[in-house]
Amino acid sequence: GAVVSQHPSRVICKSGTSVKIECRSLDFQATTMFWYRQFPKQSLMLMATSNEGSKATYEQGVEKDKFLINHASLTLSTLTVTSAHPEDSSFYICSASRSAAYNSPLHFGNGTRLTVT
Amino acid sequence: RKEVEQDPGPFNVPEGATVAFNCTYSNSASQSFFWYRQDCRKEPKLLMSVYSSGNEDGRFTAQLNRASQYISLLIRDSKLSDSATYLCVVNKDNYGGSQGNLIFGKGTKLSVKP
Numbered sequence: 692g693a694v695v696s697q698h699p700s701r702v703i704c705k706s707g708t709s710v711k712i713e714c715r716s717l718d719f720q721a722t723t724m725f726w727y728r729q730f731p732k733q734s735l736m737l738m739a740t741s742n743e744g745s746k747a748t749y750e751q752g753v754e755k756d757k758f759l760i761n762h763a764s765l766t767l768s769t770l771t772v773t774s775a776h777p778e779d780s781s782f783y784i785c786s787a788s789r790s791a792a793y794n795s796p797l798h799f800g801n802g803t804r805l806t807v808t
Numbered sequence: 809r810k811e812v813e814q815d816p817g818p819f820n821v822p823e824g825a826t827v828a829f830n831c832t833y834s835n836s837a838s839q840s841f842f843w844y845r846q847d848c849r850k851e852p853k854l855l856m857s858v859y860s861s862g863n864e865d866g867r868f869t870a871q872l873n874r875a876s877q878y879i880s881l882l883i884r885d886s887k888l889s890d891s892a893t894y895l896c897v898v899n900k901d902n903y904g905g906s907q908g909n910l911i912f913g914k915g916t917k918l919s920v921k922p
Contacts, residue, residue, distance in 0.1 A: 734914040735852065799852050
């Protein structure tokens with residue numbers, strides 16, 4: 692069964708509104724979670740690393756004030772897309788790993804398909 | 809060379825066929841290698857990790873050639889349910905403890921036909 696849950700799976704919003712996406716680890720504690728974005732026919736691109744109890748680490752080119760990340764507990768990270776615009780329409784996916792070992796595979800949430808009109 | 813490069817396909821094969829996917833990576837310091845499968849409009853799911861000695865899981869065999877910086881995935885006796893996009897995933901460097909350093913290929917699309 693799923694080990695990482697993401698909600699909502701689909702959202703349509705108007706330009707200028709904010710959208711919050713939740714990512715939960717279901718049966719393990721995740722001090723670190725990762726947020727990815729995937730445009731059609733493109734590879735997953737890491738946006739940021741969410742760290743429990745501290746600030747997220749953003750990848751180059753990702754605006755931290757636009758993509759707000761909060762990792763308030765060991766099982767929950769949220770990504771808020773603020774003042775969304777049509778170019779933010781994408782597939783957003785979170786992930787976490789049971790272990791901090793570098794060769795521990797990632798488990799992904801089911802993704803959130805965001806459409807900004 | 810791109811960080812992780814895959815033939816995008818699509819590979820259209822009949823049921824029962826054997827199909828092989830290749831992937832090359834640019835960073836010789838990479839230590840972790842995976843194959844994920846992604847169904848259309850779904851999240852990626854781990855198919856298998858790739859070990860230096862090569863590893864097999866049922867109909868799937870993964871191999872790693874560090875000298876050539878090359879990874880392969882072989883699928884035998886293809887099933888209709890194998891239709892998906894297969895992602896080659898490599899860690900960016902040899903840092904320990906940070907799975908966020910994973911680089912995803914664009915994927916190779918496989919379509920298995922009856």
